C-alpha cells in the first residue's frame with residue numbers, strides 16, 4: 001500500500017518567522033517524522049510572482065526559503081522538497097484548470113478581495129487565478145491532505161471544486177482533497193498584537209527564525225504589553241503563549257504571576273528571548289552553512305527533490321493530456 005500523499009508550500013516572500021514555524025513548518029516536520037505519509041513540500045515561487053518583489057530579491061528569497069526549511073528539519077531524504085517553478089507541469093495543469101473554473105468563483109475568494117485592496121498598485125490576473133495554480137500544486141501529486149492555516153481553507157475548498165468540475169467533464173480522475181487543520185497557536189504581531197504576525201506588517205512586528213539573540217531581545221523589548229481599557233492585554237498573552245510553545249521552563253511561574261498581577265514584563269521578555277534564541281541556535285548555523293556553502297549542497301538537494309517531483313508530475317500530466325484530448 002502506498003502512503004497518503006500530503007503536500008504544502010510556502011511563498012518565498014521573506015525570511016520565515018516564528019509564526020510560520022509554530023503554525024506550519026513545525027507541523028510539517030512532525031508529519032514527516034511520523035513516517036506515515038508521502039510528504040511533498042515546495043517553495044511557491046510562481047505564486048510569489050503575483051507580488052511586488054524585485055527579481056533579485058525573489059531569486060535570493062527562493063534559496064533562503066529552501067535553506068530555512070531544511071535547517072528547520074525538513075529532511076530531503078524523507079520529504080520531496082522542491083521549487084515549484086522547476087516543475088513546469090504546475091503551470092500547465094493550472095492552465096487546464098483555468099478552463100474548467102468559472103471566473104465568478106475566483107472573484108469570491110477572500111484573499112483576492114483583500115489583496116485587491118492592499119496591493120492596489122498591481123492587481124494582476126495572477127492574483128485572481130492564484131487559487132487555480134494552488135489547486136494544480138495539490139492535484140498534480142494527487143495529494144489528499146493539505147496542512148494549511150485557516151486562511152487557506154477557502155482555497156482548498158476551491159481545489160476540491162476544481163477536481164469535481166474536471167472529473168465531471170472528463171471522467172473521474174482527481175481525488176478529493178481535505179485541509180489538515182492542526183491545532184496551532186495563533187501568534188500575534190509584537191507591535192500590533194491584535195493582528196496576526198505577518199511579514200507584510202514589517203520588520204519590527206515579527207521575530208524571524210534567523211534573528212540572532214540580540215535582535216530577538218531588542219524586538220521583544222519594544223513589544224507592546226500594555227492593557228487597554230482594562231481588557232486582558234493581548235500583547236502580554238501573546239508573549240506568554242510564545243514562552244509556553246518555546247519551552248521556557250519558567251513558563252508556569254510567569255503564568256501565575258500574570259494572574260496574580262505581579263508579573264514583570266521585562267523579565268518575561270528576557271526569558272522569552274532566551275527560549276527563542278535557544279530553540280533556533282542549531283537552525284541559524286545550518287541555515288548559514290547552506291547559504292554560503294561552496295559545494296552547492298543546497299542546489300544538489302533541490303535538483304534531487306525536483307527530479308523526484310517531476311516524475312510524479314509528468315505521469316499525471318500525461319494522463320490529463322489524454323483525458324482532455326490534447327493527445
Ligand code: TRP
Nearest residue numbers: 007008009010011044047134137
Ligand atoms: N497559498 C499558500 C499560502 O500563502 C501557499 C501555497 C501555494 C500552498 N500553493 C500551495 C499551500 C499548495 C498548500 C498547498 O500559504
